[in-house]
Amino acid sequence: MTTTASPTSAAVAPAAPTSAAAVALRPVPTGASRITAGFWHERQEANRRQAIRTGYEKLQTAGNLQNLRIAAGTATGEVRGPIFMDSDVYKWLEAAGWEYGRGADAEVLGWIREVTEVVAAAQAEDGYLDSVQQVRGRGERYVDLPWSHEHYCAGHLFQAAVAVHRTTGETGLLDVAVKLADHLVATFGPGRIEEVDGHPVVEMGLVELYRETGTREYLDLARWFVDARGHGIIETKHGKQPTYFSDRVPVREATSPEGHAVRAVYLTAGAADVAAETADGELLTALARQWEGMLASKTYVTGGIGSRWDWEQFGDHHELSPDRAYAETCAAIGSVQWSWRMLLATGEARYADLVERTLYNAFLPGVSLAGTEYFYVNPLQLRHGAHAEEERSAAHGRRAWFDCACCPPNIMRTLSSLDAYVATSSAAGVQLHQFATGTVQAGGARLRVATDYPWDGAVRVEVADPGTGAWELALRVPAWAEGATATVAGEAVEVRAGEYLRLHRTWSAGDVVELTLPMGVRVVEADPRVDAVRGCVAVERGPLVYALEQTDLPEGLVADDVRVRVAELRGAPAEHRPELLEGVTVLQLPVHAAVHADEVPLYRPAGDEPAPQAAEEVLTVPAVPYYAWANRDLGAMRVWLPRA
Secondary structure: OOOOOOOOOOOOOOOOOOOOOOOOOEEOOEOOEEEEEOHHHHHHHHHHHHHHHHHHHHHHHOOHHHHHHHHHOOOOOOOOOOOOHHHHHHHHHHHHHHHHHHOOOHHHHHHHHHHHHHHHHHOOOOOOOOHHHHHHOOOOOOOOHHHHOHHHHHHHHHHHHHHHHHHHOOOHHHHHHHHHHHHHHHHEOOOOEOOOOOOOOHHHHHHHHHHHHOOHHHHHHHHHHHHHOOOOHHHHHHOOOOHHHOOOOOOOOOOOOOOEHHHHHHHHHHHHHHHHHHOOHHHHHHHHHHHHHHHHHOEOOOOOEOOEOHHHEOOOOOOOOOOOOOOOHHHHHHHHHHHHHHHHHHOOHHHHHHHHHHHHHHHHHHEOOOOOOEOOOOOOEEOOOOOOOOOOOHHHOOEOOOOOOOHHHHHHHHHHOHHHHOEEEOOOEEEEOOOOEEEEEEOOEEEEEEEOOOOOOEEEEEEEEOOOOEEEEEEEOOOOOOOOEEEEOOEEEOOOOOOEEEEEEEOOOOOEEEEEOOOOEEEEOOOOOOHHHOOEEEEEEOOEEEEEEHHHOOOOOOHHHEEEOHHHHOOOOEEEEOOOOOOEEEEEEEEEEOOOHHHOOOOOOOOOOOOOOOOOOOEEEEEEEHHHOOOOOOOOEEOOEEEO
């Protein structure tokens, strides 16, 4: 088979469909799409300055790299950590690769080369690579695929190798990945070992490796893994309950994702890659149906997914308790990856809408503003005096690392590659999906974008270089943005929320499009079938979901006891406070204090809802963006506010 063939896609991006792929949109490569200032740039810079460096250090001290050295025979001792320790190394390598693509850095490149040498030395002669299994398993391979994560680690290696190759041009890690992929092709599939790994991600990795090398066998194996799942292999071969592993219902028949949330969305993201590269419309339709099912009844208002601490799973339909929300940061990242691939395949704005909601409100809370401490789980409520059940509990606050450290390097690679999620191109022109100050170069044209989003709804797009001929500039108008307006060269144009503003013309240098999104307070409630928040409302502004934190409440008022009236919330003023939480817009919410629980019995006769009393005291308290909570004092917090 091939080793380092010429890439079939020139895009320097995490998901880069080949020229033959059945997609509506193509990513603008990293470098041609640059976030240069503003909100996301600040988060990326914290990631670059702090997280990448501390991540490298943690891989040393936590034992990840030592495990690989032991497997290579260059060190002695017992391997440490979970069975999937290698995957943290690979996610960090991917992050370092994309970070090098954002800006060449000799130190980062040195780390990449050093870690690549450690990985390569651990690889077996036939391509097999999994340090913990090689040492702790005493050479046994693939004997417990539901739990061994051997393919899972391989998938993350493939994604890391592609990132490093695309950004540095160096082939060391790609050679390791190709050797392992060739081993998997020779070992798994029809007539060979007909099993699937308990944790999907190898599907995405194999497809991206196919895109980078042109080796068709990688795509074929990815497709086999997608279609083999859901037929009870894990139950038949290993006696394991199939739902947790997304092995109960075939991907083509499922109506919504189920089981372990991260596993489920990594699988659907990989299936979307397969659908694109094989022009499989039936598979894409099935994935759209699953996505719709997830959004309809299994997604938190933040975009977070996974409502059960029990095995980190999706719950039943409408099972979305705020205080027991698991909403793992890795699950949010998997959701973004899936929605992004569905956007590339279809060009439909709803997928970009969920990417935005998830990035701001389900992904970003997972990392501190400093970029060095992390949440594994992201509940929408922390009760007063909450008990910390385990290291991943939000009641501990963010932590510098975890024994199961899947989330920190996953956050790093997402922030490092975020430029690639801003814009796409097509035969029609250029599309802007996420709003950030920066530049976009695609289709022969160059754009300059200026905005103070998410604090301000004004987005200014200047055509710096119009290229040649007529083409379409498309700007996503979020579904929440009813009342948005736009002008082109000063002339008003029609705007519809939930769609793309499409402007087709022959452009001139200096032409300006101004999109203005309404930034008033929105008060939302859940479907009544979401029992846990029935009678509650949440507050949003722009793309952000807001929360009340105990640290902002007056003495004597506990967050658990706050009550609100919808009519009063709608007119809440917004105030930008540059000194607070690295600069946030605060909402001044009018709230009521409930009668303290000690003063009333736990259960009592029900009465009619009281009418507002003219003399009732109303307090004004600040609400902050949910992503920024727990960056000051750790205390009670809530997103869903009970009605008075």
